Amino acid sequence: MKANLSNPVLMKEIKLRFRSPKSFVGILFYLAAMSLFVIGFIYLMTQDGSSGGYLDPGQSYLLFTMLTYIQLVLVLFITPGLTAGAISSEREKQTLNMLLTTSQTSFQIIIGKLLSSIAFLVLMLVSSLPLYSIVFLYGGVSPKQLLQLLFYFLLTTVAIGSLGVMFSTLIRKTIISMIATYGSVLALLAVTGFLSVFFAVLSQGGASPAAHLFAAINPAVLTASLLAPDSGGFLHEVTNLRWPIWLIYLLFYLVVTATSVFVSVKSLRVNMARGK
Amino acid sequence: MIETRNLTKSYGTFRALHDLNLEVGEGRVFGFVGANGAGKSTTFSILATLLPPSSGDAFVGGHSVRTSPAEVRRLIGYMPDFFGVYDQLKTEEYLDFYAASYGIPAGERTVLIGQLLDLVNLSEKRDAYVDSLSRGMKQRLCLARSLIHDPKVLILDEPASGLDPRARVEMREIMKRLKDMDKTILISSHILPELAEMCDEIGVIDRGRLIARQSVREIQSMMKGDRTITVKLNGLARAAAGFLEERPFVSAIRRDDAAGEVTFSFSGSQTDQEELLAAAAASPLGIRSFAEEETDLEDVFLALTKGDGAI
Numbered sequence: 068m069k070a071n072l073s074n075p076v077l078m079k080e081i082k083l084r085f086r087s088p089k090s091f092v093g094i095l096f097y098l099a100a101m102s103l104f105v106i107g108f109i110y111l112m113t114q115d116g117s118s119g120g121y122l123d124p125g126q127s128y129l130l131f132t133m134l135t136y137i138q139l140v141l142v143l144f145i146t147p148g149l150t151a152g153a154i155s156s157e158r159e160k161q162t163l164n165m166l167l168t169t170s171q172t173s174f175q176i177i178i179g180k181l182l183s184s185i186a187f188l189v190l191m192l193v194s195s196l197p198l199y200s201i202v203f204l205y206g207g208v209s210p211k212q213l214l215q216l217l218f219y220f221l222l223t224t225v226a227i228g229s230l231g232v233m234f235s236t237l238i239r240k241t242i243i244s245m246i247a248t249y250g251s252v253l254a255l256l257a258v259t260g261f262l263s264v265f266f267a268v269l270s271q272g273g274a275s276p277a278a279h280l281f282a283a284i285n286p287a288v289l290t291a292s293l294l295a296p297d298s299g300g301f302l303h304e305v306t307n308l309r310w311p312i313w314l315i316y317l318l319f320y321l322v323v324t325a326t327s328v329f330v331s332v333k334s335l336r337v338n339m340a341r342g343k
Numbered sequence: 344m345i346e347t348r349n350l351t352k353s354y355g356t357f358r359a360l361h362d363l364n365l366e367v368g369e370g371r372v373f374g375f376v377g378a379n380g381a382g383k384s385t386t387f388s389i390l391a392t393l394l395p396p397s398s399g400d401a402f403v404g405g406h407s408v409r410t411s412p413a414e415v416r417r418l419i420g421y422m423p424d425f426f427g428v429y430d431q432l433k434t435e436e437y438l439d440f441y442a443a444s445y446g447i448p449a450g451e452r453t454v455l456i457g458q459l460l461d462l463v464n465l466s467e468k469r470d471a472y473v474d475s476l477s478r479g480m481k482q483r484l485c486l487a488r489s490l491i492h493d494p495k496v497l498i499l500d501e502p503a504s505g506l507d508p509r510a511r512v513e514m515r516e517i518m519k520r521l522k523d524m525d526k527t528i529l530i531s532s533h534i535l536p537e538l539a540e541m542c543d544e545i546g547v548i549d550r551g552r553l554i555a556r557q558s559v560r561e562i563q564s565m566m567k568g569d570r571t572i573t574v575k576l577n578g579l580a581r582a583a584a585g586f587l588e589e590r591p592f593v594s595a596i597r598r599d600d601a602a603g604e605v606t607f608s609f610s611g612s613q614t615d616q617e618e619l620l621a622a623a624a625a626s627p628l629g630i631r632s633f634a635e636e637e638t639d640l641e642d643v644f645l646a647l648t649k650g651d652g653a654i
Contacts, residue, residue, distance in 0.1 A: 075443035079436075083431050162429065164423050164426070165423065165485075167392075169416070169444035170445045339395045341395060
């Protein structure tokens with residue numbers, strides 16, 4: 068069960084993805100849009116007469132917050148598109164059977180597909196770091212916060228990517244796999260938020276573990292908690308629990324990743340011993 | 344090398360394969376003939392560890408597809424009837440990917456790929472994108488791919504389907520070379536005369552059952568009952584007709600005095616036929632040739648499957 072850089076699927080997929088000019092055009096447009104946003108924001112803020120022609124740390128932090136939410140939207144909505152066709156598209160292109168009769172293990176194939184799919188998104192995230200770093204010029208944000216956010220984005224990308232690969236393995240059609248993956252992302256964002264509020268109201272001011280857990284696995288809540296650590300206190304007040312949000316998030320998404328990869332590996336090849 | 348024991352595959356109430364028992368010895372070429380949906384591809388998919396049998400078992404090199412699929416995969420080279428290619432890879436990169444997938448060290452791949460491209464006559468397309476190749480070239484490339492790890496067994500599902508006559512001839516030539524390399528080959532085709540040319544044995548499958556399994560000649564004999572034989576003579580056709588009338592198993596004698604030949608039906612066995620030839624050669628008839636007319640395998644197949652074979 069090795070998954071190193073000599074993974075043939077990973078190397079082939081990276082070659083195919085980065086051979087296409089579409090990938091570089093995509094990164095170019097993304098960075099151009101981010102740059103315009105950053106420059107536009109700084110321009111508008113420094114044109115305001117009350118600012119004295121400079122960006123104060125509070126405004127710099129606001130810029131950082133906005134950039135972070137843009138990145139979160141990128142992670143949540145591009146990852147399914149990149150991963151939900153990983154296996155099903157091989158099936159549709161009639162290349163999967165030949166791949167499955169090679170000596171590669173199912174784990175190698177799944178990990179190769181997962182890593183190659185998210186490699187593009189990771190490149191997008193990393194290439195936007197210099198833009199992020201502009202906020203350091205104006206203060207208000209620590210490098211530690213930036214690194215925390217980067218790790219958080221990576222974790223979320225891997226988890227959602229694993230879900231995409233799992234649906235792609237289980238579902239024959241890419242389009243249905245995409246719908247299932249986007250549906251899962253929507254559930255993580257909206258359904259967990261709704262359930263959190265629902266259980267909080269139901270507890271009528273008492274301790275509500277369910278409300279706390281549903282809030283803790285919501286990416287928007289953790290983003291807010293990482294950007295403004297005080298916001299975690301608000302959640303503690305509502306649910307009357309002091310369980311660390313980041314730890315619950317970390318454990319939940321690690322379990323999601325491990326389960327999705329396990330299911331994908333088990334489902335990729337048919338079980339020859341089980342006659343049907 | 345290949346064996347199936349009571350191999351059965353059902354989809355709900357439909358039985359795609361029904362107690363298939365088959366043995367193919369090492370170095371033998373076995374042709375699978377059958378109409379669409381007869382069970383050929385189902386058998387091949389089970390042998391390629393892509394489809395679990397409902398009951399029974401299949402073995403490749405002594406390894407069960409049920410209990411040792413990974414070992415089976417190492418022994419086989421599989422070419423499916425329908426396949427796609429990675430369109431943004433070059434021919435060499437395509438083969439390199441599969442070589443890596445079989446764990447062949449990077450240092451050995453360049454020479455190996457060169458040899459395989461040579462075998463399938465694609466050396467000049469080494470740097471061409473796979474997507475730009477013609478259908479015949481893609482078929483040959485897929486064949487090279489199935490040979491990349493030097494498998495002992497080749498499972499080729501309709502390797503010549505959809506090819507134009509020239510591409511079919513090229514494919515047939517490659518098959519002959521593979522036969523010379525002592526590969527055990529299981530091949531299916533709708534181009535039945537092509538199977539006759541290269542196979543040691545042919546199995547006819549119909550509605551999931553193996554209804555005949557013999558050498559090409561035996562299958563033809565089994566079907567014919569009466570074979571048509573034409574004798575060309577230096578002497579008189581009338582004398583030859585008289586000679587034949589006295590022989591057993593001979594009927595429907597037709598004489599062509601102008602051409603100096605006699606055509607007749609023969610219902611005896613192969614041995615009987617050999618005895619007749621020996622007697623004719625020993626007679627003073629002056630025989631120039633003694634030839635059995637080829638019966639089209641399609642006719643044999645249609646007769647065996649009671650005319651339902653859609654070929």
